[in-house]
Amino acid sequence: MSSSSSALPISSPELTVALSAVLRASLATTQIFKTIPSSLTKSDKSPVTLGDFAAQAIVNTLIAKYFPDDGIVAEEEASALREDEQLRGKVGELVKMALEKDEQSLTGTKESELPSGSKKWSAEDWEQSDRFLSALDRGNFNGGPSGRFWALDPIDGTKGFLRGGQYAICLALVENGEPILACMACPNLPYAVSDEKPKEGDRSGVRGDGSVFIAVKGKGAFHRSIAPPSAAFEPIKMNSLSGGLSSASFCESVEAGHSSQGTNARIAELLGISSPPVRMDSQAKYASVARGDGDIYLRLPVGDGSYVEKIWDHAAGALLCEEAGGSVSDCSGKRLDFGKGRTLSANKGVVVALKGRHTEVVEAVKKALIEEGRGNLLGEQK
Ligand SMILES: Nc1ncnc2c1ncn2[C@@H]1O[C@H](COP(=O)(O)OS(=O)(=O)O)[C@@H](OP(=O)(O)O)[C@H]1O
Numbered sequence: 001m002s003s004s005s006s007a008l009p010i011s012s013p014e015l016t017v018a019l020s021a022v023l024r025a026s027l028a029t030t031q032i033f034k035t036i037p038s039s040l041t042k043s044d045k046s047p048v049t050l051g052d053f054a055a056q057a058i059v060n061t062l063i064a065k066y067f068p069d070d071g072i073v074a075e076e077e078a079s080a081l082r083e084d085e086q087l088r089g090k091v092g093e094l095v096k097m098a099l100e101k102d103e104q105s106l107t108g109t110k111e112s113e114l115p116s117g118s119k120k121w122s123a124e125d126w127e128q129s130d131r132f133l134s135a136l137d138r139g140n141f142n143g144g145p146s147g148r149f150w151a152l153d154p155i156d157g158t159k160g161f162l163r164g165g166q167y168a169i170c171l172a173l174v175e176n177g178e179p180i181l182a183c184m185a186c187p188n189l190p191y192a193v194s195d196e197k198p199k200e201g202d203r204s205g206v207r208g209d210g211s212v213f214i215a216v217k218g219k220g221a222f223h224r225s226i227a228p229p230s231a232a233f234e235p236i237k238m239n240s241l242s243g244g245l246s247s248a249s250f251c252e253s254v255e256a257g258h259s260s261q262g263t264n265a266r267i268a269e270l271l272g273i274s275s276p277p278v279r280m281d282s283q284a285k286y287a288s289v290a291r292g293d294g295d296i297y298l299r300l301p302v303g304d305g306s307y308v309e310k311i312w313d314h315a316a317g318a319l320l321c322e323e324a325g326g327s328v329s330d331c332s333g334k335r336l337d338f339g340k341g342r343t344l345s346a347n348k349g350v351v352v353a354l355k356g357r358h359t360e361v362v363e364a365v366k367k368a369l370i371e372e373g374r375g376n377l378l379g380e381q382k
């Protein structure tokens, strides 16, 4: 049952565990970030690193321990590690290091404030074997419209991670097709304005501390510095845009192949926005907009829109923005449906803006897509 946690502004056993999980995963990824991580290429030609594997194994181990009945829809799977003993050994060491870290010195939560967990998934047990491989493979759940499950992107923005840019560990609890809890660690996103972002390619990490974000449906969104553990969570809100939409700044992907940067430029023009877009890897875009570092996040499909977005790329970020006063939809204005399985198959593209300004932004999106002859991406609402 709910036990009040000194470290968190909202009392929830799921949130207490989620925070522990993403902060432990970020210990592992921060350590690897300092080296040039080697990467493997997956069947869809996208990269995966030992950071992605370790982070997923860490988060899944903790979910399996505290909520053994919950399914997990996560990006990675263990087959490449089963075939590569050396890589498996390195991932195992990182998982062990992160799971053994003292709870209070990491999250600020006393061990006794965690829910009682299943003994089966304790650190001593997996240490004896390659148990973390089966933890990793627990991410194969198919999701769906009813009941609850977790959505995990162990490293979102793997290309950013490899480049020395932004990346995020993104965990959400989804219930009946909607994210109800989110926890996102952005180790390279400075918490304090005075902290300097790492320059592209500089692998020493952020000067100061990265940021961790949480949100619970109906209870608001918050952020704090990743360290020290005693740092308090502060509420976050999107900018009120009192100067009108023309004063807005918008965020988009770094990779031109992931969203349509040309269409975004036309939308900015239609809205009277003259400032250039801020390009950033990963769901750090959602987090930045949620706390007012930017105002609009546009992720419009490229080409014929055949790419189908994955739920783990959006679940945590979408809740953060909604709880910070935003609306999140696809390019036709429809809510994102996280109950369709592992993908957002009912949606095309993502548009995030302040609630009272969102309709105006979607109208500009529709106009730009129709002008380009891509009105078919708007479905029936064309
Ligand atoms: N073609 C295409 N279209 C849209 N999205 C795609 C595409 N290919 C990959 N992906 C997913 O993009 C995720 C990274 O998104 P980002 O916004 O971080 O992209 S970018 O690096 O800033 O461009 C990335 O997530 P990670 O694999 O977790 O990094 C992918 O799931």
Ligand SMILES: [Mg+2]
Pocket (backbone or CB within 6 Å): 153, 155, 156, 157, 312, 313
């Ligand atoms: Mg991703």
Ligand SMILES: [Mg+2]
Pocket (backbone or CB within 6 Å): 052, 075, 153, 154, 155, 156, 157, 158
């Ligand atoms: Mg990923």
Ligand SMILES: [Mg+2]
Pocket (backbone or CB within 6 Å): 046, 047, 075, 158
């Ligand atoms: Mg990936």
